[in-house]
Amino acid sequence: MTTAAIEKNKDTQNAAIEQAKQIQRITPAVDIYENDNELVFVADMPGVPKEGLDVQVEKQELTLAGEVNEHNRYERSFKLPPTVDVDKVSATLKNGVLNVTFKKAEHAKPKKIQVNLLK
Amino acid sequence: MLTRWNDFGFGDLDRTFLALGELRDEMEKAFSDFDRGFGLRRIHSDWSVGPRTELTDNGETLVVKAEVPGMAEKDLDVSLEGNALTIRGKRENEKMEGYIVHRKERGAWEFSRAFTLPCKVDGDKAKASLKDGILELTIPKVPEAQPRRITIGGSK
Secondary structure, X not given: OOHHHHHHHHXXXXXXXXXXXXXXXXXXXXXXXXXXXXXXXXXXXXXXXXXXXXEEEEOOEEEEEEEOOOOEEEEEEEXXXXXXXXXXXXXXXXXXXXXXXXXXXXXXXXXXXXXXXXX | OOOOHHHHOHHHHHHHHHHHHHHHHHHHHHHHHHHHHHOOOOOOOOHHHXXXXXXXXXXXXXXXXXXXXXXXXXXXXXXXXXXXEEEEEEEOOOOOOOOEEEEEOOOOEEEEEEEEOOOOEOHHHOEEEEEOOEEEEEEEXXXXXXOOOOOOOOOO
């Protein structure tokens, strides 16, 4: 092996080590449910304590994130429909399962229209 | 006739693997970019083979961790027979009646997974805990299986 080849090999190895040090981003499995009143996200995030949770809404985009430790982080984003009220949101974490529930905006809820038939 | 490894010329083989590794990295990059918009990257749940687990040897004890999101104590069953460890678990679907399902990646899940521990253990002193969806078992080894420090005899 030439000196140049050895140097290149070293660089490759160092790059691999640097990469291993980085945070591993894990895509959690998610369920999404909707009814007339709310939109519900349920995500499996085993190993994330309450303090590690990071749920954010920015420009109608929801990001569900949770840190297990300094090397492992769950993260996933979803576009929110305009029908949800981003201020009316609640989140719970139980047995490693995150639940984020948005209430629908009043204007988006279905309304019953009374129809009077003319006789 | 069997081909000996040396006959390949190891340098070439090495390079081939390196190239494959680079290709894989490129693909991962492409996927992770794609994911930003569509959420189609490999999802962290392959429950067909049971939960993700991790075994650590701490010298005096073995520690087994398993990811069991959505399960409570009552949903789990752990048994130890000699050095054969079995973990069983079950979770039900959330009851979301009257809801439209937009996406369903999680699900009802039932598994039974058996492990052979790498050494003799003291099952009576094993402990189990469940926190944030992680089952953690701490199983002490029998004294004979614990590591011993060997002092280097100083001969004058």
